[in-house]
Amino acid sequence: MPRMLIKNANILSMDPAVGDFDDADILIEDDKILAVGPNIEAGDAEVVDGRGRIVTPGLVNAHIHTWEYQLRGIGADWVSSRDYHANMHKKLATHYEARDVYLGNLLGALNQLRNGTTTIVDWCHILRDAEMTDTAIDALEESGIRAVFARGTVKPPERPGEVPYHKKPFPREEIERLRKGRMASDDRLVTLAMAILGPDWGEYDVAAHDIRLAREFGLINSAHTYGRKGKRVVEDGYPRLAAEGLLGPDHNIGHGNCFDDTELKIVLDAGCTITATNLTEMLNYEQPAMLGRLVKHGAMPSLGTDCDPYFNSSMLAVTRHAFLHQRELDNRSLWHEGAWPAKTQHSTLTRDALHWATLGGAKAFGLDKKTGSITPGKQADLVMFDCRGMNIFPALPGGNAAHIVVMYAETSDIENVIVAGRFAKRNGQLNFDAARLARLHEELLASRLRMFEQGQFKSVPVERGPQPEHFVL
Incomplete structure (x- = not known):
């Protein structure tokens, strides 16, 4: 078996039993991963400095x-999720074919690897048929990324005489x-999950059927939550699902930031997990991302990038923002409690955000x-940050390594990315044929332009809304 020894590195294991070095x-x-520690001898191993x-x-x-990759750069000025659904699901998505899904998933997954992400949950809600499904999986497998392929369904415009998607x-x-x-085995690099409507986007019987x-x-x-009351398909959907025993650790909630305290307690008591897409929450929601509220309940957040049409899907950017966003909320809370400035260490640290972005997502x-920490026996999914460049230098000698990664590192500092013991990126370059x-x-660009033409899509004119008279803290 091939052996590799990463030698003399600063290691953030994210495993208390292993520690940091x-x-x-x-x-x-x-x-x-066979071993972690100082002075490991492995004479026959390839040595990586x-x-x-x-x-x-x-x-x-x-x-x-991931399928949205070719539709980047069009959505940051849209108004909430209204314009997103009008332009994405009801317009552009209707012109996707199997090859378009393949291109978006392959290049989107490669971009994730380039940015230091070794595992994605591909929430693939563009799929109409088996051909589109299979090409989406083909692309993930070809990229070399570890992926949970969350097979979803389309959300087309409602048409007379057709059953609307929320009833299917x-x-x-x-x-x-x-x-x-x-997808029979759970021991492969790409595994299967279900991206379901849930009670916020589908009727109750549909949600119950899908979970069963x-x-x-x-x-x-995994299900999206729309959030605020009065806009959900089933107003009391989650309490009803909990009462029927249909919620548990096998149910993941995307967003969740508009749950009130009672609803949040119900889903967490049932064992559900919640994934914050904090950049999207800041852009399009009236409530902050579900980070500190989860921690106060003893739960661990996980993080996601969500939608490429809004911003670059960099987990480094999301992780940095998650830390800063929660620290801001912590500061505001202290101020309102009359406890500013803090007399002890802040409750949210850079290491917390890195934990959410690694082990939180894995859990x-x-x-x-399998992954999420540098632990002997786990898969070798690793990122190596070169700290000698000007983004980071001279922070490493004596600096806090988690602080450095979360607050300084950029994609250009990611030297190597390893998935299951194999280089997906080495010496700053993707391990993928450059000519291909x-x-x-070129093909992806043609796909984008064709969908714009077929969908008669034009950027939504930017019209400034009323300026708030004051900011609510």
């Missing part, structure tokens, strides 16, 4: 619509086909025995 080694054999580098677990992007149960035949076929279907096939299911989707990548970029 200023100068230590990581021994990898085949796809697994770790001096001047920080090694962390691979980042886990726990909520991304998840197609059983597709889950059965995948679970008894190529996921449980029948041993799958985690949310049942991958924490260039051809794929």
Whole structure:
């Protein structure tokens, strides 16, 4: 079996039992971490120089619509989710074909690897048929990323005589086909989950049916929450699901930031996990991202980038923002309580945000025995940050490594990305044929322009709304 030794690195293991090291080694054999610590001897191993580098677990992007990659740069000035659904699901998405999904998923996954993400939860809610599903999976597998493929369904415009999407149960035949076929094993690099409507976007019987279907096939299911009351399809959906025993650790909630305290307690008591997409929450929601509120309940947040049409789907950017956003909320709370400035250490640290971006995402989707920390026996999913460049230098000698990664590191500082013991990025370059990548970029651009033309899409004119008279803290 091939062996690799990362030598003399600063290591952030994110595992209290392993600890952190200023100068230590990581021994990898085949796809697994064999040992972590100082002065490891492995004479036959390939040696990778770790001096001047920080090694962390691979980042886990726990909520991304990878198929949207070719529609970047169009949505930041849209008005809330209203324009998103009008332009994405009811317009542009209706012109996607199987090849378009393949291109978005392949290049989107490669971009995640380039940015230091080794695991994604691909919340793929563009799929109309088996062909689109299979090409989406093909792309993930070809990229070399670790992925939870959350098979979802389309949300087209309602048409007379047709059953609207919110009344349609998840197609059983597709889950059965995948679970008894190529996605039967949970020990592969790309595994299966279900991206369901849930009670905020689908009728109650649909939500109950979909959760039962996921449980029948041993799958985690994940649902978006719209948030505020009065806009949900089923107003009391989550309390009803909890009362029927349909909520548990196998149910993941995307966003969740508009839950009131009673609703939040119900879903957390049931064991559900919540993934914050904090950049989207800041852009489009009236309530802050679900970070500190989860921590106060003893739960661990996970993080996701969500939508490429809004911003670059960089988990480094999301992690930095999650820390700053929660620190801001902490500061405001202290001020209102008359306890400013804080007399003790702040309640939110940079290490917390890195924890959410690694082990938090892994736990949310049942991958924490495989990835999320640098632990012997786990898969070798690692990121190496070169701290000798001007973004970071001279912060590393004597600096806090978690602070450095969260607050200084950029994509250009990511030297190596390793997934299951194999380099997906090495010496700053993706391990992917450059000529083929260039051809794929051309094809992706043609896909984008064709959808714009077919959908008669034009950027939404920017019209400034009323300026708030004051800011509510």
